[in-house]
Amino acid sequence: MAKPAEKPLALVTGVGPGTGAAVVRRFAEGGYRVAMLARDADRLAALAAEIPDTIAIPCDVTDPAALDAALAKVGDPEVVVHNAVGGAFGSFRDVDPAVLEKNFQVNVMALLHLARKVTPAMEAAGKGALIVTGNTSALRGKAHFAAFAPTKAAQRILAESLARDLGPRGVHVAYLVIDAVIDVPWTRQRFPEAPDDFFIAPADIAGEVFHLAHQPRSAWTFLTEVRPFRETW
Template identity: 70%
Template sequence: MTRPVAVVTGVGPGTGSAIARHLAADGYAVAMLARNRERLAAFEKEIEHARAYPCDVTDEAQLDTVLAAVRRDLGTPAVLVHNAVGGAFGSFLDIDPKVLAANFQVNTMALLHLARRLAPAMIEAGSGAIIVTGNTSALRGRANFAGFAPTKAAQRILAEAMARELGPKGVHVAYVVIDAVIDVPWARKRYAEAPDSFFIKPAAIAGEVLHLVQQDRSAWSFNVEIRPFGEKW
């Protein structure tokens, strides 16, 4: 049988690769997109039914080339998980405005570009899923988050606009607010004294993304918040 095709952006050593693993294990052919060619090649060797496509998602020409290759190699994508993220932290007085603009391209504009290219086939099929991984910055602007939060808030609102338009056409759009520090090596090093309950596991995030992809259409979610049991909110 031909495997349904899923496109996952921002495939790195944390959430992205965990999502790719979960989708591949559940029967999908996964197109893994990220800028780091060497790391993608390593994931391709590790994850059966997943293929590497080096790509800068802010470059529309690259997106067109890569998505054409995905369709040729794997088939028409039925699922998009936009996990690529650009972030910068600092006071609004200190950050370089160009950094905010660059992060907007990764977080918000890339979602628009990807959806414009992949949603029409989902609409025609009457099914499909577009899942966006976000975080608490999509809901609130904290001090020193001026280079990041505005782009995630815009990303969530774009996803909601898409959900309201695509839902009646059979395409599920959901936004996952990850309210936690993700359990990756650099975070463990930075928060060396923190207990396990402080971190959210990439595999657990991936499990929720897979759940959203598979949700019964009589009970679709849009805003989904996930956090470890020890998180104060």
């Protein structure tokens, strides 16, 4: 009897209770083993107990050695979703410059290190996808996002450089701009009077991530934007 083929591996960084967990669920439902990376070990353990074929790996993505150790545990992923994010609110007068530097490490440098580690195997296989989740700050800098928007804009440009380099080699890189308030408990508390359709559902974001990772080669997308139908843009 033929041995059943092993499920492909997806790796998701920044697995929190919103988008990250939803992406993990979508890929597990889609037939993948999913390696989950985040700093909160307890949260990852709870998700691993809930979602079949998942692997919990506590990891600080800004630490290249920790990324090496994480990948050594799981092998070469066919799909990588960089969802980890460092953010802060404040004008350039108010923010601690160290916060901007820290956010740059999470949003930009972690993506660079991740790409350098995972894409050589994808390139050798002639297939693979690296999907980066972004937001409106990747496209514009508002006054109170001085420690955040510059890092997301840099992240988008880095992802574009990766896409132009890796696309002709068979590796799909895409950047997903989430122009919306994500439906998680803390945003519900911040906007207590908002109707349900004010928010974007994490499961719907995850569906778009999964779609991007499986686009046919004749119609690859680099930059995609998603927003609720009522969102002003």
